[in-house]
Amino acid sequence: MPSVPALTTLLRFWGTRGSISVPEPGTLHYGGNTTCVEVRADDEIIALDAGSGIRCLGIALEKEFQSEPIRLSLLITHAHWDHIQGLPFFAPAYDKKNEIRVRGYDGVEMSFAEIMAEPMKAPFFPIAMRELSAKVDIKKLTEMEFCVGKVQVRARFVNHPGICAGYRLFTSAGSIAFLPDHEPYRFLHSARANGMTPEQAEKTAAEERIALVEFLRGSDILILDAQYTDTEYESHVGWGHGSVSSAVSLALAAEVRRLLLFHHDPSHDDAKVDAMVDEARRLVRENGKEIEVDGAREGEEVVLSN
Numbered sequence: 001m002p003s004v005p006a007l008t009t010l011l012r013f014w015g016t017r018g019s020i021s022v023p024e025p026g027t028l029h030y031g032g033n034t035t036c037v038e039v040r041a042d043d044e045i046i047a048l049d050a051g052s053g054i055r056c057l058g059i060a061l062e063k064e065f066q067s068e069p070i071r072l073s074l075l076i077t078h079a080h081w082d083h084i085q086g087l088p089f090f091a092p093a094y095d096k097k098n099e100i101r102v103r104g105y106d107g108v109e110m111s112f113a114e115i116m117a118e119p120m121k122a123p124f125f126p127i128a129m130r131e132l133s134a135k136v137d138i139k140k141l142t143e144m145e146f147c148v149g150k151v152q153v154r155a156r157f158v159n160h161p162g163i164c165a166g167y168r169l170f171t172s173a174g175s176i177a178f179l180p181d182h183e184p185y186r187f188l189h190s191a192r193a194n195g196m197t198p199e200q201a202e203k204t205a206a207e208e209r210i211a212l213v214e215f216l217r218g219s220d221i222l223i224l225d226a227q228y229t230d231t232e233y234e235s236h237v238g239w240g241h242g243s244v245s246s247a248v249s250l251a252l253a254a255e256v257r258r259l260l261l262f263h264h265d266p267s268h269d270d271a272k273v274d275a276m277v278d279e280a281r282r283l284v285r286e287n288g289k290e291i292e293v294d295g296a297r298e299g300e301e302v303v304l305s306n
Ligand SMILES: [Zn+2]
Pocket: 018, 019, 080, 082, 083, 180, 181, 263
């Protein structure tokens, strides 16, 4: 059973890095593993994405549960490697007493089940998905609102190449918004795919921004893509990721309580991420607001209680 009381929500960060894991002395503080966040709330264990960080989550769960079964729901935002590559190394998936529900949306040209099976196909991996001994239930999501036990979840497609969801989890102790990969709408990915004119793209981008602000409004915690400094972003427009000022701007507009900068760039060491957090805090102060800002850090625990 979860080790926290029912009205407390616990977050643990198992991977905060974007793109590729970077195990280096200079990344020890914020961590080198790719995306995985654990949420314990209302008697549920929910993992957000299965980047390389999910391997360590698996080890911790096995240590905690020992001979007891592990019941876990895994929500996947999208199919990029840094969000799914850890699943073949998630030890609880190899134990028949465990139940793992895996949920996410179909991609542009691939079903959700195909996406999840892909990293475990020969010749890329020696064990196929169907050989996992746990009860692994992989189903695509078709609705934008659903429940994981008592936790209500709302989803929204964000601005990232291909299909990419953001999730907002409503727990009894507060809400958590998780947008690990998202680019400001200034560059609209769907405009290219749908052949929009520049005017149509500008109008759609403005509407999407308003809808996203409403989706995030009042979140207790916003975990948000802030991969680039503002200067770096200028040479990475269209890559699918956000900048420090775009993350702060969204957090301010949505009046969230706490902003956690996420999807740290593989080329950024701890000192660089520290500087980006300082810059984000400065921008918040400059706007006369009191949003708490930090960089999401591997190994960190965040408790929400009401
Ligand atoms: Zn990513």
